[in-house]
Amino acid sequence: MGEDIDTRKINHSFLRDHNYVTEADIISTVEFNQTGELLATGDKGGRVVIFQREPESKNEPHCQGEYNVYSTFQSHEPEFDYLKSLEIEEKINKIRWLPQHNAAHFLLSTNDKTIKLWKVSERDKRPEGYNLKDEEGRLKGLSTVTSLQVPVLMPVDLMVEVSPRRIFANAHTYHVNSISVNSDCETYMSADDLRINLWHLGITDRSFNIVDIKPANMEELTEVITAAEFHPDHCNLFVYSSSKGTLRLCDMRASALCDQHSKLFEEPEDPSNRSFFSEIISSISDVKFSHSGRYLLTRDYLTANVWDLNMENKPIETYQVHDYLRSKLCSLYENDCIFDKFECAWNGTDSVIMTGAYNNFFRMFDRNTKRDVTLEASRESSKPRAVLKPRRVCTGGKRRKDDISVDSLDFTKKILHTAWHPAENIIAIAATNNLYIFQDKVNSEMH
Amino acid sequence: MEFKVEAHRIMSISLGKIYNSRIQRGGIKLHKNLLVSLVLRSARQVYLNDYYQSVCLNAQQHWGTHEEVMDSDQPQSASEPAGYTATTPAAPAATAVSEPGLPAENTPPELTIDVESFTESHAAAPTEEEEEAAEADCTDSKEDKSSGSDCRRQRPSELKGDDAAPASSPTAIPMAEHLVPDNQIGPEGEEAKPPQDEGGCGEADAVGGGDGDSVTETQLDNQLGASCSRKRRSSEKAPPPESPVKKTKRALSSTPTGEEEMDTANVSSLITIFGSSFSGLLSKDSTQAEAEAEDSERDSGAAQICCDQILKNLNPWTTAIVAF
Numbered sequence: 001m002g003e004d005i006d007t008r009k010i011n012h013s014f015l016r017d018h019n020y021v022t023e024a025d026i027i028s029t030v031e032f033n034q035t036g037e038l039l040a041t042g043d044k045g046g047r048v049v050i051f052q053r054e055p056e057s058k059n060e061p062h063c064q065g066e067y068n069v070y071s072t073f074q075s076h077e078p079e080f081d082y083l084k085s086l087e088i089e090e091k092i093n094k095i096r097w098l099p100q101h102n103a104a105h106f107l108l109s110t111n112d113k114t115i116k117l118w119k120v121s122e123r124d125k126r127p128e129g130y131n132l133k134d135e136e137g138r139l140k141g142l143s144t145v146t147s148l149q150v151p152v153l154m155p156v157d158l159m160v161e162v163s164p165r166r167i168f169a170n171a172h173t174y175h176v177n178s179i180s181v182n183s184d185c186e187t188y189m190s191a192d193d194l195r196i197n198l199w200h201l202g203i204t205d206r207s208f209n210i211v212d213i214k215p216a217n218m219e220e221l222t223e224v225i226t227a228a229e230f231h232p233d234h235c236n237l238f239v240y241s242s243s244k245g246t247l248r249l250c251d252m253r254a255s256a257l258c259d260q261h262s263k264l265f266e267e268p269e270d271p272s273n274r275s276f277f278s279e280i281i282s283s284i285s286d287v288k289f290s291h292s293g294r295y296l297l298t299r300d301y302l303t304a305n306v307w308d309l310n311m312e313n314k315p316i317e318t319y320q321v322h323d324y325l326r327s328k329l330c331s332l333y334e335n336d337c338i339f340d341k342f343e344c345a346w347n348g349t350d351s352v353i354m355t356g357a358y359n360n361f362f363r364m365f366d367r368n369t370k371r372d373v374t375l376e377a378s379r380e381s382s383k384p385r386a387v388l389k390p391r392r393v394c395t396g397g398k399r400r401k402d403d404i405s406v407d408s409l410d411f412t413k414k415i416l417h418t419a420w421h422p423a424e425n426i427i428a429i430a431a432t433n434n435l436y437i438f439q440d441k442v443n444s445e446m447h
Numbered sequence: 448m449e450f451k452v453e454a455h456r457i458m459s460i461s462l463g464k465i466y467n468s469r470i471q472r473g474g475i476k477l478h479k480n481l482l483v484s485l486v487l488r489s490a491r492q493v494y495l496n497d498y499y500q501s502v503c504l505n506a507q508q509h510w511g512t513h514e515e516v517m518d519s520d521q522p523q524s525a526s527e528p529a530g531y532t533a534t535t536p537a538a539p540a541a542t543a544v545s546e547p548g549l550p551a552e553n554t555p556p557e558l559t560i561d562v563e564s565f566t567e568s569h570a571a572a573p574t575e576e577e578e579e580a581a582e583a584d585c586t587d588s589k590e591d592k593s594s595g596s597d598c599r600r601q602r603p604s605e606l607k608g609d610d611a612a613p614a615s616s617p618t619a620i621p622m623a624e625h626l627v628p629d630n631q632i633g634p635e636g637e638e639a640k641p642p643q644d645e646g647g648c649g650e651a652d653a654v655g656g657g658d659g660d661s662v663t664e665t666q667l668d669n670q671l672g673a674s675c676s677r678k679r680r681s682s683e684k685a686p687p688p689e690s691p692v693k694k695t696k697r698a699l700s701s702t703p704t705g706e707e708e709m710d711t712a713n714v715s716s717l718i719t720i721f722g723s724s725f726s727g728l729l730s731k732d733s734t735q736a737e738a739e740a741e742d743s744e745r746d747s748g749a750a751q752i753c754c755d756q757i758l759k760n761l762n763p764w765t766t767a768i769v770a771f
Contacts, residue, residue, distance in 0.1 A: 089473035
């Protein structure tokens with residue numbers, strides 16, 4: 001599978017020196033829209049960059065489907081909460097696209113506290129021939145107007161305009177970690193560490209609290225919400241994951257406050273693996289519904305699990321992402337890597353799952369063939385149109401050429417954010433401040 | 448034992464993380480701090496298991512000769528191993544990560560309060576264990592056990608009486624309660640109740656103290672082997688008079704001394720983590736630390752309290768989980 005991947009590399013035009021990474025450039029979220037035509041990335045500096053896929057051209061079959069920068073805008077600014085003397089980071093935690101209904105595109109972007117709805121629209125025509133204004137827009141003297149003309153629309157260079165349409169603020173005491181748009185296209189939810197709120201896209205001054213796990217006594221706090229997502233088809237169902245490694249499926253028809261779950265997905269802990277850090281590595285960092293809506297994909301620190309909605313007591317599939325780190329948990333705790341939150345992704349047909357790891361490695365697991373591959377997203381190993389070479393981490397035993405030993409892994413190079421095109425085999429990988437977009441060669445040959 | 452050393456190391460790392468989280472941009476992350484506190488708790492359990500197993504072993508050797516005196520003097524002494532299985536505070540799973548909670552919701556405007564709030568709330572829940580743990584920690588060689596027992600016994604009542612002005616946080620209650628025992632040598636010692644800058648202690652968790660008493664009374668056993676090697680919070684009162692006494696006591700105590708020395712070494716490493724401004728240490732490093740320590744800054748004081756509290760509250764709520 002990995003051998004078929006063709007590679008394209010997209011450099012952000014605003015990147016600086018490759019070796020020195022400004023923190024503001026670190027990509028913090030990646031998301032395709034529903035058609036895959038647009039790809040949005042958010043970074044720690046509060047900026048959003050949208051890429052658009054070039055339309056395929058029959059003349060140049062190799063250049064079809066490249067993603068180029070479509071628009072860049074500053075979504076969030078750093079703020080200061082004077083009441084609590086806390087700085088609110090401008091880092092974009094999540095971006096979610098709304099289903100498209102007209103020519104404009106809408107996306108939700110959120111930082112720790114505030115969610116914003118942005119409208120992205122194109123303007124490629126401009127009215128000309130006003131009667132009362134001249135070309136620069138200045139008012140004409142009335143005496144100079146001798147005849148009337150009808151303004152006409154003239155084509156101009158494409159301009160992409162982005163404007164904030166809604167700002168959903170002041171609803172979260174804790175840090176927002178997830179947003180998810182409902183399949184009804186009217187509502188969406190935002191989840192912070194202890195609460196989940198339901199919003200209407202058109203109403204900014206009210207939200208409904210649908211989950212609240214804050215204990216009456218904060219000293220009794222045992223778990224927090226780590227991710228939440230709506231079911232792709234059933235507008236009443238959503239799931240949220242916790243730091244204890246549990247998933248809760250909730251039905252909004254059951255009650256207004258969904259503290260009682262409809263289903264609880266939890267795998268009993270294996271006592272033989274118990275260590276100081278068992279709780280940390282069991283914390284779920286991401287949860288994604290499959291496109292079919294039948295399965296759930298979760299990621300904790302060392303594994304990715306596929307759950308069937310109909311079976312709550314254990315996942316149907318468990319994939320070891322980097323089990324060789326299990327013996328290094330103490331060092332990873334010291335350097336804070338154990339707190340890294342890796343995301344996971346389904347492919348369009350729900351047959352392959354993908355997630356990131358360290359050393360700029362990312363892994364794909366084919367659920368049907370049970371094959372898996374480790375690939376690297378790096379400047380050195382990726383040239384345009386080069387085929388990605390599968391990598392291997394050597395864990396002792398026979399060491400092949402080009403294997404990487406566990407001790408030489410670079411833990412500062414982590415792939416936390418990945419996205420898969422909803423229909424085609426195109427993946428977007430965020431490696432610190434670089435975005436890599438890889439395409440399947442097979443895919444391109446079909447056109 | 449290597450487990451204990453490892454556990455202690457992990458505890459100090461965890462405390463450092465909690466302390467550093469205060470200054471991180473974007474506010475205190477609830478999730479991360481919750482996980483760190485869970486690790487801290489696990490490490491503490493292991494540490495205590497090892498620690499008090501050895502303490503019990505040593506104390507049992509002396510138990511026969513000193514039994515009478517012990518009973519009369521220390522009704523409150525609680526054995527750690529017995530203690531933690533018997534006591535279950537309100538929240539068995541309390542990890543007391545109120546640090547982000549408090550700042551987020553009831554915030555005193557200063558960030559420096561956050562750690563205190565955290566430690567205070569953290570301490571508030573298992574106050575019963577704290578008392579036991581503190582008692583267990585108190586140096587009490589066989590020869591000086593009377594003073595030690597007085598130390599323990601007087602503590603709750605004295606605390607309630609001598610509470611300093613409460614700090615900004617209303618939950619700054621159990622601080623003094625737990626700091627004082629370390630300072631008290633007994634009747635000859637000063638009423639070293641370092642009025643805490645921030646640890647208001649007013650109500651001194653009267654409920655907690657009471658519960659502690661009742662609970663500890665049910666415990667028998669011996670803290671005698673344990674030695675009071677905990678750092679003391681910065682105080683205006685001079686610790687030097689106590690230090691020699693402490694040293695003497697430690698010198699007199701028999702077998703646990705070896706472990707105690709190791710503990711103090713680790714304790715001093717904790718001090719370096721939290722920076723200077725510590726004064727009045729109970730260990731023999733105290734003289735050095737006093738040299739380093741300047742005024743009592745709230746931050747470091749808070750961190751020390753944090754360290755103190757957490758190290759002293761060694762009673763796990765739940766069944767002991769022995770790591771690896």
